[in-house]
Amino acid sequence: MNYLIDITLIAFGAAIINNFVLYYFVGTCPFVGVSRKVEMAVGMGLAVTFVMTIAAFLSWTITTLVLIPGAPLSSFIGSFFLPAATAQQIDLTILSYIVYIFVIASSVQFVEMYVRKFFPSLYRSFGVFLPLITTNCAILFACLTIMSNIAGVENPSDAWDLGRSLVFAFFGGVGFTIAIFIMAGIREELELCDIPKPLEGAAITLIVGGILALAFMGFTGVGTGLKDALTFSRQETVMNHPSTPDSSIIAANVEKAVMRFHKKG
Amino acid sequence: MADQPTAYERFIQGILPENPVYRQVLGLCPTLAVTNSMNAALTMAGAVAFVLLCANIVTSLIRNLLRPHLRIVIFTLTIATFVTIADRFLAAYMYQMSKTLGPYIPLIIVNCLIICRCEVCASKQSVWTAASDAAGQSIGYALALSSIAGIREILGTGMLFGFRLLPEIWPDWVIMVLPPGAFITLGLLLGAANWIQIVQSKKTDNN
Numbered sequence: 001m002n003y004l005i006d007i008t009l010i011a012f013g014a015a016i017i018n019n020f021v022l023y024y025f026v027g028t029c030p031f032v033g034v035s036r037k038v039e040m041a042v043g044m045g046l047a048v049t050f051v052m053t054i055a056a057f058l059s060w061t062i063t064t065l066v067l068i069p070g071a072p073l074s075s076f077i078g079s080f081f082l083p084a085a086t087a088q089q090i091d092l093t094i095l096s097y098i099v100y101i102f103v104i105a106s107s108v109q110f111v112e113m114y115v116r117k118f119f120p121s122l123y124r125s126f127g128v129f130l131p132l133i134t135t136n137c138a139i140l141f142a143c144l145t146i147m148s149n150i151a152g153v154e155n156p157s158d159a160w161d162l163g164r165s166l167v168f169a170f171f172g173g174v175g176f177t178i179a180i181f182i183m184a185g186i187r188e189e190l191e192l193c194d195i196p197k198p199l200e201g202a203a204i205t206l207i208v209g210g211i212l213a214l215a216f217m218g219f220t221g222v223g224t225g226l227k228d229a230l231t232f233s234r235q236e237t238v239m240n241h242p243s244t245p246d247s248s249i250i251a252a253n254v255e256k257a258v259m260r261f262h263k264k265g
Numbered sequence: 266m267a268d269q270p271t272a273y274e275r276f277i278q279g280i281l282p283e284n285p286v287y288r289q290v291l292g293l294c295p296t297l298a299v300t301n302s303m304n305a306a307l308t309m310a311g312a313v314a315f316v317l318l319c320a321n322i323v324t325s326l327i328r329n330l331l332r333p334h335l336r337i338v339i340f341t342l343t344i345a346t347f348v349t350i351a352d353r354f355l356a357a358y359m360y361q362m363s364k365t366l367g368p369y370i371p372l373i374i375v376n377c378l379i380i381c382r383c384e385v386c387a388s389k390q391s392v393w394t395a396a397s398d399a400a401g402q403s404i405g406y407a408l409a410l411s412s413i414a415g416i417r418e419i420l421g422t423g424m425l426f427g428f429r430l431l432p433e434i435w436p437d438w439v440i441m442v443l444p445p446g447a448f449i450t451l452g453l454l455l456g457a458a459n460w461i462q463i464v465q466s467k468k469t470d471n472n
Contacts, residue, residue, distance in 0.1 A: 105338055206448045210452060
């Protein structure tokens with residue numbers, strides 16, 4: 001149950017609340033570059049989601065098995081020529097950037113070959129986007145976030161497992177697709193508009209993107225609200241008798257809030 | 266090689282005529298993400314300058330060994346190495362700044378600006394030309410970043426580098442330091458750059 005709540009929060013956070021493009025600014029280049037037509041935008045979004053999930057799987061596996069201190073594979077290999085205590089502490093996280101970029105580049109290559117061989121029609125719709133994804137910062141950003149949630153946490157039990165990482169990457173890709181799809185829809189309408197000459201192209205796209213980001217800021221705080229709602233409904237079912245706060249306490253709280261408001265004003 | 270620009274031309278072109286952000290619209294992710302304060306923007310520009318210089322020099326040194334189908338992978342691995350160095354350096358000496366910039370330092374690896382310069386200039390020309398190209402592009406990038414960051418920080422907080430510029434009565438436009446402000450500022454500045462170029466080309470046409 002707890003796990004499900006966690007997964008839901010990660011999914012909502014990655015797809016909508018902290019949208020990759022509109023909140024973290026990763027993947028802005030394709031967002032500006034290939035959002036001219038809706039079909040192209042959807043193709044790019046699907047390709048990114050696909051590669052991002054695969055890259056997240058690979059990078060989670062490599063990080064857990066090889067890179068972090070005390071990882072099974074590196075300490076096993078290290079134990080051949082190092083004392084056991086030292087082998088347990090081999091820390092290869094410094095290599096993470098090089099490893100990730102290699103993982104992304106090679107997974108893009110493999111996905112391209114695989115899709116071309118077995119799904120020719122899908123390959124044609126992806127077109128030139130697949131190789132371009134190698135330099136899409138959204139993928140590397142997903143890998144880095146997963147790493148910081150494995151290696152950066154203080155309590156080892158808080159580290160993300162494979163399920164959380166995959167959900168994060170997949171819904172991050174979904175969020176990217178949503179953003180680029182909305183953008184492409186708006187841009188198709190913009191073709192018919194009378195835009196000032198200097199603002200044509202990238203400039204108007206960025207301004208529209210700014211307004212979109214403003215709209216997406218409305219989701220700020222949804223995460224905590226969702227968490228409260230999910231955990232509260234769980235407590236309710238467990239306790240059967242949810243304690244309702246006393247009306248006098250509510251009145252006091254309202255009074256306090258009003259006082260605070262006046263003080264600010 | 267006769268038609269390639271010389272070292273001096275490369276250097277001058279990078280600053281304004283081929284400005285990486287305003288003219289080539291490259292490397293947008295960090296441009297948008299780290300420009301909410303001047304300090305962060307300048308640190309980012311410094312890191313990009315270091316990586317770009319080193320990557321351009323190394324690429325130029327090995328340009329005769331490169332195989333066409335492997336070159337992008339080689340570029341990326343070279344860049345990743347220098348980004349790791351820059352990231353460790355920041356974490357050691359400017360810990361707070363490295364926390365603020367967070368994942369955007371490693372994201373320099375996939376910054377299209379650096380790969381583009383390796384591809385366009387360093388893989389074809391001599392070390393000296395590549396280095397001056399890197400210097401020019403870095404100065405152009407720093408100018409672009411600091412112009413965006415300056416506008417956002419002044420309007421968003423009324424301060425620059427932590428010193429108050431606008432009077433206390435200024436209602437801070439918080440939106441400018443938040444994500445939407447980045448998009449809108451860059452969009453308007455791009456429009457302004459295009460406008461200046463249109464006006465200039467009209468002038469030369471009239472002459």
